[in-house]
Amino acid sequence: MAKKENQQPDNHVGEVVSRSEQFIEKNMTKIGLVILGVFIIVAGIFAYKRFVSEPKAREAAAKVYLAEDKFIQELDSAALNGNGANEMGLLAVIKKYSGSDASNLAKAYAGICYYNLGEYQKAIDHLKGFSSKENMVAPSITRLIGDCYVQLKKYEEAVGYFEKAAAAASNDAITPGCLIKAGRVYEELKQYDKALAAYKQVKEKYYTSMEANTVEADIIRVKSKGAK
Secondary structure (H helix, E strand, C coil), rough: CCCCCCCCCCCCCHHHCCHHHHHHHHHHHHHHHHHHHHHHHHHHHHHHHHHHCCCHHHHHHHHHHHHHHHHHCCCCCHHHHHHHCCCCHHHHHHHCCCHHHHHHHHHHHHHHHHHHCCCCHHHHHHCCCCCCCCCCCHHHHHHHHHHHHHHCHHHHHHHHHHHHHHHHHHHHHHCCHHHHHHHHHHCCCCCHHHHHHHHHHHHHHHCCCCCCHHHEEEEEHHHHHHCC
C-alpha cells in the first residue's frame, strides 16, 4: 500500500537522511518494536499482574497483536482504528487498557503510524507517551520524535531529541546517524560550530561506523561556512 509522501523536505534539513537511510531507520525501529511486542505477548504476560488480572492481560496482548499485524503490513489507518467490528485498533487499545504494557507498546506503534501518515504532532504526542529501557528501541523512538519536529520545522526541539537519542544509544548503530542529523539541523540554524562538533564526534569517536566513511564531506562543508 502506497504511503503518503507529499511532504517535501527543506533544502538542508531534508538531507538529514537519504531515502535509503529513512527506509532502514524506519524498519529498524519497527523490528525493535515487534521484538518488544513478542516479549509482551509471550513472556511479558506475567508483568501485567502488576496492573490487571491475568485474563485481562491476555486480552490486551491479543488485541495489540491484531493491530500489530496491520502495523507490520504498513496499513497505518487500519492499525490505528481497527475495522470497527472484531479488530480493535491501536487507539482503542491505548484507551481501554491504559496503564498496561500493551497500551504502552500501542503508543509507539501509533506514533510511527501517524508519522507515516504525515500527522507529526499526533505522532509526537503518542511517541512521548511510550517508555522503554531497551537500548535500541528507546533511542530509536527518541530519534523519531526529532524527525517529527524537523517536519514541523521546530528545529531547536528536533536537535535536542537527536542529541538525546545519540547519548542514550551510545553505540555505532544509532548514535552516529543521530549526530549527523543533529549536525544538519545545526547547519539549518546557522550554528556551524555546533554542527562541526557533532560531525567530529562521528569521525573521532565512532570511526568504525558507516557514517564515519562520509562525514568528512560534512566537516569540509561546515568549515566552509565558518565553523572552527
